[in-house]
Amino acid sequence: MNAYQELTRRHQRIYRLGHLQSIASWDQSANMPEKGAEARAAALAEMGGLLHELATAPEWPGLLAQAAAEPLDDEQRASVREMHRHWRASNALPQQLVESLSLASSRCEHAWRTQRHANDWDGHRPMLQEVVKLVREAAQHLSQAGGLSRYDALLDLHEPGMRAAELERVFGDLKSWLPGLIQEVQAHQSTQTVLTPVGPFPVAAQRELGRAVMGLMGFDFEAGRLDESAHPFCGGVPEDVRMTTRYNETEPLTALMGVIHETGHGRYEQNLPRHWLGLPMAQARSMGLHESQSLSFEMQLGSHPGFAAQLSPLLQQHLGAQPAFEPANLHRLLTRVQPGYIRVDADEVTYPAHVILRFEIERALVEDEIEVDDIPALWDAKMQLLLGLSTVGNFKNGCMQDVHWPAGLFGYFPCYTLGAMYAAQFFAAMRREMPDLDERIGRGELQPVFDWLRSRIWSQGSRWDTAELVRRASGETLNPAHFQAHLRARYLG
Amino acid sequence: MNAYQELTRRHQRIYRLGHLQSIASWDQSANMPEKGAEARAAALAEMGGLLHELATAPEWPGLLAQAAAEPLDDEQRASVREMHRHWRASNALPQQLVESLSLASSRCEHAWRTQRHANDWDGHRPMLQEVVKLVREAAQHLSQAGGLSRYDALLDLHEPGMRAAELERVFGDLKSWLPGLIQEVQAHQSTQTVLTPVGPFPVAAQRELGRAVMGLMGFDFEAGRLDESAHPFCGGVPEDVRMTTRYNETEPLTALMGVIHETGHGRYEQNLPRHWLGLPMAQARSMGLHESQSLSFEMQLGSHPGFAAQLSPLLQQHLGAQPAFEPANLHRLLTRVQPGYIRVDADEVTYPAHVILRFEIERALVEDEIEVDDIPALWDAKMQLLLGLSTVGNFKNGCMQDVHWPAGLFGYFPCYTLGAMYAAQFFAAMRREMPDLDERIGRGELQPVFDWLRSRIWSQGSRWDTAELVRRASGETLNPAHFQAHLRARYLG
Numbered sequence: 001m002n003a004y005q006e007l008t009r010r011h012q013r014i015y016r017l018g019h020l021q022s023i024a025s026w027d028q029s030a031n032m033p034e035k036g037a038e039a040r041a042a043a044l045a046e047m048g049g050l051l052h053e054l055a056t057a058p059e060w061p062g063l064l065a066q067a068a069a070e071p072l073d074d075e076q077r078a079s080v081r082e083m084h085r086h087w088r089a090s091n092a093l094p095q096q097l098v099e100s101l102s103l104a105s106s107r108c109e110h111a112w113r114t115q116r117h118a119n120d121w122d123g124h125r126p127m128l129q130e131v132v133k134l135v136r137e138a139a140q141h142l143s144q145a146g147g148l149s150r151y152d153a154l155l156d157l158h159e160p161g162m163r164a165a166e167l168e169r170v171f172g173d174l175k176s177w178l179p180g181l182i183q184e185v186q187a188h189q190s191t192q193t194v195l196t197p198v199g200p201f202p203v204a205a206q207r208e209l210g211r212a213v214m215g216l217m218g219f220d221f222e223a224g225r226l227d228e229s230a231h232p233f234c235g236g237v238p239e240d241v242r243m244t245t246r247y248n249e250t251e252p253l254t255a256l257m258g259v260i261h262e263t264g265h266g267r268y269e270q271n272l273p274r275h276w277l278g279l280p281m282a283q284a285r286s287m288g289l290h291e292s293q294s295l296s297f298e299m300q301l302g303s304h305p306g307f308a309a310q311l312s313p314l315l316q317q318h319l320g321a322q323p324a325f326e327p328a329n330l331h332r333l334l335t336r337v338q339p340g341y342i343r344v345d346a347d348e349v350t351y352p353a354h355v356i357l358r359f360e361i362e363r364a365l366v367e368d369e370i371e372v373d374d375i376p377a378l379w380d381a382k383m384q385l386l387l388g389l390s391t392v393g394n395f396k397n398g399c400m401q402d403v404h405w406p407a408g409l410f411g412y413f414p415c416y417t418l419g420a421m422y423a424a425q426f427f428a429a430m431r432r433e434m435p436d437l438d439e440r441i442g443r444g445e446l447q448p449v450f451d452w453l454r455s456r457i458w459s460q461g462s463r464w465d466t467a468e469l470v471r472r473a474s475g476e477t478l479n480p481a482h483f484q485a486h487l488r489a490r491y492l493g
Numbered sequence: 494m495n496a497y498q499e500l501t502r503r504h505q506r507i508y509r510l511g512h513l514q515s516i517a518s519w520d521q522s523a524n525m526p527e528k529g530a531e532a533r534a535a536a537l538a539e540m541g542g543l544l545h546e547l548a549t550a551p552e553w554p555g556l557l558a559q560a561a562a563e564p565l566d567d568e569q570r571a572s573v574r575e576m577h578r579h580w581r582a583s584n585a586l587p588q589q590l591v592e593s594l595s596l597a598s599s600r601c602e603h604a605w606r607t608q609r610h611a612n613d614w615d616g617h618r619p620m621l622q623e624v625v626k627l628v629r630e631a632a633q634h635l636s637q638a639g640g641l642s643r644y645d646a647l648l649d650l651h652e653p654g655m656r657a658a659e660l661e662r663v664f665g666d667l668k669s670w671l672p673g674l675i676q677e678v679q680a681h682q683s684t685q686t687v688l689t690p691v692g693p694f695p696v697a698a699q700r701e702l703g704r705a706v707m708g709l710m711g712f713d714f715e716a717g718r719l720d721e722s723a724h725p726f727c728g729g730v731p732e733d734v735r736m737t738t739r740y741n742e743t744e745p746l747t748a749l750m751g752v753i754h755e756t757g758h759g760r761y762e763q764n765l766p767r768h769w770l771g772l773p774m775a776q777a778r779s780m781g782l783h784e785s786q787s788l789s790f791e792m793q794l795g796s797h798p799g800f801a802a803q804l805s806p807l808l809q810q811h812l813g814a815q816p817a818f819e820p821a822n823l824h825r826l827l828t829r830v831q832p833g834y835i836r837v838d839a840d841e842v843t844y845p846a847h848v849i850l851r852f853e854i855e856r857a858l859v860e861d862e863i864e865v866d867d868i869p870a871l872w873d874a875k876m877q878l879l880l881g882l883s884t885v886g887n888f889k890n891g892c893m894q895d896v897h898w899p900a901g902l903f904g905y906f907p908c909y910t911l912g913a914m915y916a917a918q919f920f921a922a923m924r925r926e927m928p929d930l931d932e933r934i935g936r937g938e939l940q941p942v943f944d945w946l947r948s949r950i951w952s953q954g955s956r957w958d959t960a961e962l963v964r965r966a967s968g969e970t971l972n973p974a975h976f977q978a979h980l981r982a983r984y985l986g
Contacts, residue, residue: 019536020513035716036733043512223528240529
C-alpha cells in the first residue's frame with residue numbers, strides 16, 4: 001500500500017464513522033425524545049473526540065509528504081491537495097484552545113437564547129467578549145499555520161480561497177447600488193395589489209405539498225427524506241440526505257420556500273461525485289457554493305415568474321384554491337421587497353445589506369480594530385446607511401439576532417451573499433448557453449437547469465478550487481454584475 | 494487512575510460509541526431510504542470493527558487482573574465479573590473465524606429468504622451445512638475458553654449460567670404435561686363462540702391505539718418512541734428506547750399485542766440502573782430475562798382476563814365499537830389455542846413445543862450427534878409428538894421457517910421459553926406477596942406490577958447472576974411448576 005492508498009483508507013474510515021455521527025445528529029433534531037439528550041450529547045462528543053484523534057494522528061504529515069512524491073495522476077494530486085487542507089484545518093488549533101472555545105461558545109449560545117429574548121445586551125456582552133477573545137486566539141493560530149490574515153484564516157475554513165480584500169471589492173460594488181435599488185423596487189411595488197393567503201393550512205397538507213415540490217425539483221426520495229425540526233437544515237450524508245423543515249398553520253409560503261431552499265442543498269449533496277466518496281475531494285466545494293445551490297433553487301428558480309405557474313397548481317391541489325395562489329399574485333408574494341430588522345426574514349434584495357454589515361463588523365472585530373462594546377453603535381450606523389432603519393437600544397432585533405457569533409462562528413456570514421452572487425452568475429451563464437431558458441422554466445422544463453448544475457457544479461465536488469470551478473462553470477471568476485443584473489431584471493423588469 | 498477506573502473509562506467509551514451504532518441501526522430499519530443501504534452497511538461495519546478493536550485491545554487482560562487485586566466494594570467486584578465475561582466473549586474467537594462465519598451466515602440468510610419461499614431444502618442444505626460447520630468451530634473455541642460443552646458455550650452467550658442439562662430438566666418437565674394440556678384446552682375451548690373483529694382498521698388509528706396502550710403500560714415517551722419497520726424490534730439505548738411495529742389493516746390485535754410485547758422489553762431497558770450506565774453491570778441480565786419482561790407484559794398482563802377490561806375501551810375508542818371488542822370476547826380472542834406450524838404465530842400454550850423441538854435439534858447438531866441432513870425427519874417426528882402435525886416435505890413451514898439458524902444463531906431459542914417460565918414464576922411470587930393482585934389488575938391498577946418488576950428485575954441490571962437474580966426476586970431458582978400452574982389457571986380455570 002503506498003502513502004496515497006493509506007491516506008485514502010484513513011479518510012474512508014473517518015467518512016464512515018462520520019456517517020453515523022451525521023445520522024445521529026439529524027436524529028437528535030428530528031426524533032430524539034427529551035431524556036435522550038444527555039446520553040446523545042455524550043455519544044456525539046465521544047465520536048467528535050475520536051474523529052479528531054483519527055484526523056490528527058502523528059502519521060499524517062509523513063504520509064502527505066510521501067504521497068506528494070508518489071507518481072499520481074491529476075485527480076489524485078487534487079485529492080492530496082484537499083487532504084492536506086483538511087489535515088491543516090484539523091491540526092492548526094491546540095486541543096486546549098478547541099476545548100475552551102467549545103465551552104465558552106456553548107455557554108454563550110445557551111445564555112443568548114434567554115438574553116436575546118430579554119434584549120439584555122449588558123448581560124450578553126461579557127460572554128461574547130470571552131468568545132471573541134478565544135476566536136481571536138484561534139484565528140491567530142490559523143493565521144500562522146496558513147500565512148493568512150486572521151480574518152482571512154477564519155473565512156478560509158468556510159470559503160477556501162476567498163479573502164477579505166476580494167469581499168471588500170465585491171461587497172463595495174454592491175453597496176454602491178443596493179440602497180438605491182431597494183428604493184427603486186419599493187417605489188415600483190408600491191402600486192401593486194398583493195393578496196395574502198387565507199388559512200389555516202393543516203400541517204399534513206403542507207407536508208404533502210413540500211414533498212410534491214421536492215419531487216418537482218428532482219429530489220431523490222430513494223436517497224433522502226423530509227422530516228421536521230425546530231431549526232430546518234439539510235443533514236445526513238450524500239447517499240442519504242436528511243432535510244428538515246417546520247410548518248406554520250397560518251402561513252404556508254415560508255415553509256415551502258424553506259423546503260425549496262434545502263432541496264438545493266440536498267440535490268448538491270445527492271449528486272456529489274460517487275467515485276470519490278469518502279475522500280475530501282468528493283465534498284461540496286465551499287459553503288458559498290453550497291449556498292449558491294440552495295439559492296439557485298429558492299431564488300433563481302423558486303421566485304422565477306415562470307416557476308410560479310408550476311407552483312400554483314400544486315398549492316391549489318394541496319391547500320385548496322384561492323386567489324392568492326394564482327400565478328401572478330403568487331409571484332408578487334414571493335418577490336415582495338421590504339427592509340426589515342431580521343436577516344432570516346429578509347427578501348432577496350435587502351438580504352445582502354444584512355450580510356455586508358455583519359462582514360464589516362466581524363472582520364474589524366477579529367482583526368482587533370474594534371471591540372465588542374463598539375458593535376451596537378456600528379450596527380445602528382450601518383443599518384441606517386444600508387436599510388434606513390434605526391436599531392438604537394433594540395439589541396434583540398439588532399446585533400443580538402443571530403446565533404453565529406455567540407456560537408463562535410466568525411467568517412461565515414459572507415457565504416450567504418457569495419452564494420446569491422454565484423447563483424446569479426450561473427443562471428446568467430445558462431442563459432447565454434440556452435437563450436430560451438426563461439421560456440423553458442415557464443413551461444415547467446426544469447431538467448436543463450438541473451443538468452447544467454449537475455455537470456458544472458455538483459459532479460465536480462472539490463476537484464477544483466472555487467475560483468477555477470466558477471470559471472469553468474460560468475466562463476469567469478466571481479463577477480457581482482450578474483447579481484445586480486438579476487435583481488434589476490426580476491424586480492424592475 | 495486505578496485499573497478499575499481505567500476499565501470503566503474504556504467501557505464508557507465503547508458504550509457511547511455503541512449508542513451511535515444503535516441509533517443508526519434503528520434508523521436503518523425505521524427510516525433509511527433504499528439508496529442509503531450500502532453506505533450505512535459500510536458505516537456500521539466500520540464501527541463494528543472499531544468496537545471490536547476497542548474490546549480486544551491488548552491491555553484488557555492486564556487491567557482485569559490488576560482490578561481483581563484492587564480494594565473494591567461488592568458492587569465493583571460484580572462489575573469486574575461482568576467486564577471479564579464481556580472480555581472473554583469478545584476475545585474467544587479468532588478474527589478469521591468471526592469473518593468467515595459472518596460471511597457464510599450473511600450468504601445463507603440472504604439465500605434463505607428466497608429458498609424458504611420456494612420450499613427449496615435441497616438448495617438450502619449445503620449453505621446451512623457451511624454455517625453449521627463454522628458454528629461448531631466457534632462453539633469449540635468458546636468451549637475451550639470457558640470450560641463448557643460446545644452447546645453450553647453458545648447458550649452462555651445469550652443466557653449466562655444456563656446449561657443444556659438444566660434445560661433438559663425443565664423442558665423434560667414441560668414435555669411430560671404439555672401435549673395433554675393442549676388437548677384439554679382445545680376440548681375446553683371447543684364450545685366457545687368467538688367473534689372476529691371486522692375491519693378495515695386504518696393504520697393511523699392503530700398507531701394512536703398502540704401509543705395509548707404503551708402509555709397505559711407505563712412506557713416513558715420522554716425516553717423513547719414507537720415507529721414502524723418490516724420486522725418489529727426494540728432497539729435504541731436505555732436513555733432513548735426505539736420500539737417498532739408493523740400494522741395490518743385487516744387485523745389489529747397482532748400488532749397491538751406486538752406493541753405490548755415490545756413495551757415490556759422497552760421498560761426493562763428504560764429502567765436499567767442509571768448509576769452504572771455504560772458498564773456491563775447496567776445491562777439487562779440475559780435474553781431469557783429480557784424475554785420474561787416482554788412476556789410479563791404480553792402474556793401475564795396483556796392476556797389477563799382483567800386486562801381485557803382495560804384494553805376494551807381503548808380499542809373501541811380508537812378503532813370503533815364492535816361486539817368483538819367487548820372484554821369477554823376480547824379475552825377469548827387473545828387466549829385462543831390452536832396447534833400450528835409456525836412458531837411466531839403460536840399461542841402461549843403451544844409455543845413451548847416449538848422451542849423444545851428446536852432446542853433438541855440444535856443441541857444435537859452443535860454437539861455433532863446429528864447432521865444437517867437429519868433435521869427434516871427429526872422435525873417431523875417431534876412436531877408429530879408434541880403438536881400432532883406432519884411436516885413431511887413441508888420445509889417452508891417446518892425446519893426452514895426461522896431466520897435463526899441460517900443467520901448462525903444457535904443457543905438462542907431456549908430463551909423464549911425460559912422467559913415464559915420466569916414470567917410465570919415472577920407473577921406467582923407477586924400473588925404470594927399481593928393476594929389481591931388479580932383483582933387489582935381487573936381494576937386497572939397496574940402500578941404494583943410495574944413497581945415489583947422495577948425493584949426486583951429492572952433496577953438490578955446484571956448485578957447478580959441469573960439464578961441469584963431469580964432467587965432474590967421470587968424466592969427460588971427456576972421452577973417450571975409455576976408455568977404449568979399459570980397455563981392451567983388461565984386456560985382451564
